[in-house]
Amino acid sequence: MTVAVAESGSPSDALVQVRDLRTRLGAKLIFDGLELAVPRGSVTAIMGPSGTGKTTLLRHLTGQLRPDAGSVRVDGEEVTTLSRRALFGLRERIGYLFQNSALLTDFSVFENVAFPLRQHARLPEELLRNIVLTKLQAVGLRGAARLMPSELSGGMARRVALARAIVFDPMLILYDEPFVGLDPIALNQVLRLIRTLNRTLGITSILVAHELAAIRQVADSVCLIANGKLVAQGAPDELVHQDSPWTRQFFGGDADGPVPFHYPAPDYATELGFAGARP
């Protein structure tokens, strides 16, 4: 089964639709009229230099942060104006993988993954245990169920967080840098997991990542964000070979180009440019 690779997706078909998003954080203009559409059932990767606001974008999508202007529609609901209760209802259908895992330090690995279930579903203990162990098995950490978060390595914590994000079988999963700190085996496992979730359950995924090789394996389309705007979009292989200054700079790793990385501080910007364009 293949999933349609939509270039931009017709609006009615889009699970996530961002229009004319404008955000200013502190003195910095993060988004300046960003447009984004994520088709239902697709895996969309969001790339961009460090500090362009990829995490901020995910926070807008989940209503953790309200934009200054613009519209964010997720599953037909306007996130920017939702009441707290409606927002929580929406969030129950969204899995979110935090950039730094954000496991609850009081609870064991098992209880961390079980936490959303315990809060929102009255399940018999036996069933709950089965669900949690299944998810832990999927990330290869069933054996670590009794460990505490402080006893995990960074990569293991990320996989536990991933198990927690998918425990409810959400309609949409937002991954903030899921591949950082994973060894090649775990990375392949997580890649396969993302693909399986998408292909078999039809879960839409938005993936913020820098790893081009990994993205080429899972993503249907890539959105390149820079300067607060969407500067390029397309299938990963197309985009890499596309001959626009944006993609040349980003995928080719050119220091010079249209993306002035961060604040006007030439040497530092050059350094960040290399860091953001890891192949």
Place this chain on the structure above:
Amino acid sequence: MNANLRRNWLVQGIASVGDCGLFFVAVLGALPKSLRYWRETCRQVWFVGAMSLVIVMTCGLFVGMVMALQLYYTLSIFGGTAALGTVVALSLFRELGPVITALLVAGRAGTAVTAEIGLMRATDQLDAMGMMAVDPLAYVASPRFLAGLIAMPLLASVFNAMGIFGGHLVGVTWLGLDNGTFWGNMTSTVSLHKDILDGLYKSIVFGGVVSLIAVFQGYTAPPTSEGVAYSTTRTVVFSSIVILAFDFVMTAFMT
């Protein structure tokens, strides 16, 4: 708000009192929802209580002993040493019990709560709860606030008991007062309504104030290790000031 105005420490102080008041309202608003997490509340009562029990008991014992010594000397000037038990008990119930317990709890449990919540903020755990559709106000803030409210009067009672025990130790065992006089005078003079309940009200209010300040400081701590450290210090400083100020006001109204 005007940036220059914001920089003025007085304005800043008033603004943060306002923030704390709004936070209080939000915590109260989350209380009904937090009843669902009553297990968490029980756990927090246990934490606050267990954390502070040893220090409260030790301090209570010593405070009682010192007071017996000092008051024995004072009373002996007037030849009234028979009233030692009464005076020790009254000072403990009406004043020292609630106030010193509150100061101790602020230093022991309050700082721990601030640091814990501050770290949860810094490591995105509060945001993660929000993303799992669990209101961190109801799950984290309210239970800890309630726990302080519940634990404080209990701890103050333990403090009072230890204090009277210490006073008895010094007055009767060491200085040789008559055991019957010590207890008899105390039980006939100390009134449940005027003295014991008044003290209890005080410690309930202090419990609320201390845990509100601790939770607020943790919740609004800047998400850095430095920020958490500062907030922890502020919990002790603000709690101490507010406890003593409230104590004066409440005493003025109660007597």
